[in-house]
Amino acid sequence: MQSSPGCPAPLLPVLSAELARLEAQLGQTADRWARAHLAELGDAAAARVLRVVAETGTRVRSLSAFINHLAKQEAMQRNAAGIPTAESAACCNGPSARASQEDSISGPFYQDVVQMEVQNQGPNGEMAFARPNHARMEPGSPVRQMPFRYMELNILERIVNESEEPSPLDFALLQSITENFAEKKEIGSGGCGTVYKGILRNGVVAVKRLHNTRTIKDKMFHREVKSLFSVKHPNIVRFLGYCSFTKEHAIPLGGRIIMADIRERLLCFEYIRNGSLDQHLSDELRGLEWQTRYQIIIGICRGLHYLHKDKEIIHMDLKPGNILLDDLMVPKITDFGLSRPESDSLATTTRLISQGYTAPEYISGGKATSKSDIYSLGVIIIELVIGSRTKPNITKAIRRWNHRWIKSMKQSSLACQQVKKCLELALRCIQDDPTDRPDISDIIDELKEIDTTDGQAQIQISSCCLEDILGIEPLEIRIPFEDFKISHSIELTNDTDDYIAFVTKAKLERFCTEPDRGIVPPRSKCSVTLAMQAQVNAQPNVHYTEVITVLSTRVDGALSVDAMDVTSGEIFVDKEGKVVDEVDVMVVFGTPQLAEE
Structure with missing residues (x-):
């Protein structure tokens, strides 16, 4: 030829x-x-x-x-x-x-590889590394590095395509696809490391660079890598590879040169585009629909069941920030920063505490078992259902969800039962005594039972849970700096056959409401005007959020506004047979800073 x-x-x-x-x-x-x-x-x-x-x-x-x-x-x-x-x-x-x-080879990252190919062509177009030029073949020369780097890139891309298993990865490759761990590529950070977006020809990966300022023992790192290699489940983030690299640095110290070892440890995962769960949490009246939240709860439970039962692994740092959501809102558990086998469930002196999610026995004594993860799971379920980590009032939660379903014409008795069961399970999960918490298998079995006819019959929903509450629109008001002197309004709607009394409270008192209390007759509306307090000095480029809380409850139609003793708090206190509903209206003043992509 x-x-x-x-x-x-x-x-x-x-x-x-x-x-x-x-x-x-x-x-x-x-x-x-x-x-x-x-x-x-x-x-x-x-x-x-x-x-x-x-x-x-x-x-x-x-x-x-x-x-x-x-x-x-x-x-x-x-x-x-x-x-x-x-x-x-x-x-x-x-x-x-x-x-x-x-x-x-295309894209900004690969331009250097293409340029290298062009620069290293001989007069007849042959590649320079094919010619016997010993100067070009010195160790560390770009010509020697280019084929190796290209081969490493091929390996990672085949792993992404699932045509090859996870493997060790070259530090220079991970450094290159993240543009030398550029700040603009940063997509998250935590107690153990920073996560960067890595660009490949066939997709995107997430590269977690562990902090070298924090001492991570070899045993802990190897345990994490071993755990990652062994797991493969639809609700676990897919592991692609790792890098453990040490380089020497000469550091002048007191007139002497000290040779210090700089250790680099990196983990590579599939890139999940919808971010972490904590970016999607909100109360019952806004944000994700119930069925989306319920499927997220189911997915987290399945992923945790796989870790506990199939792999005997304790996560030890389960929280919304360590649960990612893909394009279909499927949850994927990640960041096994302190994961360990169930057989190693002894007290440890190396602890990473996530406030609000970590089990009390782990905080106090460093003792972790699978029941420690169950505690964290309970907190996450509560937060998914009601939008906060406070101990839930199940009746109020169902009322608020029911109000949202009535407005969207999606009212469902099954959904009410799912909300109740999830909160009941969550309250059992957060018991102080680990032995009182359910096993993950029991949790999944009870959730499955809800979707059966027999299971639905066992969950009774009280009539007060199905009563509608006072409608409030909008739930969020954004006020640009230019409009700070313009008043805005909140519309209260009573679609029931009862009289509903209300009172408004501003937590930071930057805004005043008029009227700040009242009674809304059956099948009627009331408009509340919202204005900034005169003494507030509005400044451009300043952004803050005020929360206006609206308390409401059913009252006797004979009660007048003048007779409402708001200061004593008697009207707006929960009692037997009477429920006081709370709805927060978010008032965002100024233009919030745009988050970097």
Whole structure:
């Protein structure tokens, strides 16, 4: 076959022969060495040897992919030069052409790789690393690094496509796809590390760089990696690979040079676009619909069941920030920063506390079991149902959800029962005594039972739960700085056959309401005017949020507004047979800062 100018054809036979030689040598060497020495080693050493062999095999497969890339380049160059061959026809007229285009290096990150290929071409178009130029082949030279980096990139992209299992990753690759861990690529941070967005040709990954200022023992890091390698479940974030890298730095200290080891530890995961659960939490009257929240609760429980029962792993830091939501709002548990096997459930001196979610026995004594995760799960369920971590009033929660369903014409007795069951389970999960908390299998069984006819019959909903409450619109008011002197209004709607009394309270008292109390007759409306207090000094580019709380309850129609003793609090106190509803209206003043993408 004739070579055309600009084609690296002479390189391909050399690389193909080298690939075949490496494959054969790898198999023969591993086989001979295993027979001679494997029996002499312990399990740990044998595992390390086999891992090295597997990694070498991965490099060989990467070389094969690199040769295929060069072959496609050659075919396209031959076609451009007007040499009609079967290879060029196949490359330029069919699926192979499309595959070649898809495999082409593009995007800002890959420009340096493309530039390297152009700069390192010889006068006849051959690649410089194919020529016997020893200066170009020095260790650390860009020409030596480029093929290796390209092969590493291929490995990661195949892992993303699920055509290859997770594996060790090169630090330089992770550094490159995050643009040297640029601040603009940062998508989150926590007690253990910072997460960056990494850009590939076939998608996006999340790279977690563990803080090197925080001492993370080898045992803890290896335990985390081991846990990540072993898990695979629809409700667990998919692990792609890891990097453990140490470099020496010369640091001047007191007239001397100290050689310090800088340790880098990184974990690579699939990228989940909808962010973490804590970005989607709100009360019953706004935000996610109930069925979305309920499916999130089910998904979290399934993921935790997999960890506890299938893998015997305790998460130890379960919270909304460690639960990600994909494009379909499917929850995926992540960040096993302190995860450990259930068999290791002993007291530990290394503790990372997430306030509000961590079990009391872990806070006080460092003792963690699977029931510690159950406590965290209970808090998360409460927050998903009512939007806060406060101990829930089940009756009020159902009333508020029912009001939302009435407005949207989606009222459902099954949904009411699901809300009640979730809160009842959550209250059992947050018991101080771990033995009083349910097992994750019991939680899933009870949730499944709700969806059966028999299970629904067992849950009784009191009539007061199904009473409608005072409607309030809007639930959020945004006031630009230019409009701070303009008054705004809140509309209260009574769609019931009863009289409903109300009172408004501003928590920070930046705004005043008129009237601040009243009685709304049956089937009628009342408008409340909202204005900024005269003494408040509004400033441009200042952003703050005020919460106006509206308390409401049913009253006797004979009661007058003047007779309402608001100061004593008698009217707006929960009593037997009387429920006081609370609704928060969010007033956002000024233009909030835009969050970086």
